[in-house]
Amino acid sequence: MKNFYAFMAAMLIGVSAYAQGPVTRYLEGRFSDGSRSQVFMEKGSHAIGLSGGYRSFHAVGDPETETGYSLLSILTVGDGQVQVWNVTPSFSTFIADDLSLGVALNYTGYVIDTDLNLDIRDMIGSTNDLFNLNISNRRMRHHSGGASVVLRKYVPFFGSKYVAVFGEGRLQGTYGVSSSDPREEDDYNVNRKSYTYGVALKAGGGVAIKLKDNSAITVSIPLFGVGYNYSKQDKLTTTMESIKNPDTGQWEDVAVPVQSKSHMSSFNATRNLDFLGIQFGYVRYIEPRRR
DSSP states (O other): OHHHHHHHHHHHHHHHHHHTTHHHHHHHHHHOOSOSSOOSSOTTOEEEEEEEEEEEEEEOOBTTTTBOEEETTTEEEOSEEEEEEEEEEEEEEEEETTEEEEEEEEEEEEEEEEEEEEEOHHHHTOOOGGGEEEEEEEEEEEEEEEEEEEEEEEEEGGGOSSEEEEEEEEEEEEEEEEEEEESSTTOOOOEEEEEEEEEEEEEEEEEEEEOTTSEEEEEEEEEEEEEEEEEEEEEEEEEEEEEEOTTTOOEEEEEEEEEEEEEEEEEEEEOSOOGGGOEEEEEEEEOOOOO
16 A cells, blocks of 8 residues: 555656646647746745535436436436535645645535436346346435645646636545435335545646636636545345244244445546536635745
């Protein structure tokens, strides 16, 4: 694990060096007028920011045909609601003109209250019903927090000192707790709680629009990333067993809890534009004092 963290740190340093080279030249060629005298934010300045995002959808199924709303042809959502939100406060210092290095705190949460059906048989060319997963009458919750080291490079848009595009790299560590429970107390489905530790290197881009009071509105979107996650899961299953009542001598069905533990690790890489992950933010810039 130590070697993995060292590898991620080395990649972040590489992003820093790379941002000053080909990426900078590419952005300047696309979005700058070629003049290097214009600076969006000078060295020694500070930035205090807050960004976040929220998205949701509500699906309504047809009770007569017992069908719901389909996503990507593999996920069917019955009646239910899905909500996802995130908040990120940040602080950074400009270590060079238009180049900032800082830290950010991350909080993400979601609530899924629905019936789901996941059918991946078409994706793998199978007719086996084992690949048709039903999640009936569930409420799923997730909360995670963490911290990031953020390197961001600004490039004035065609020499403007009020509009700039930027690219950024993030080395991020997170810890999250997820739960999945039946929506009704008398439902003897499985209760699960998962604890996840993760580290990731992410890259993204966006645009910053300055306001008159030396602040800015930002819009950013993730572009690609690599990450490692380790999860531990506690599972509580309630089964019905027939037990003889010693007082009456009758056999009765009694709910008996069965607890188990498991764990999983995964490495993932994404390189697609995540338009659902768009974040809107507000940044306050503090320029260095003049002597």
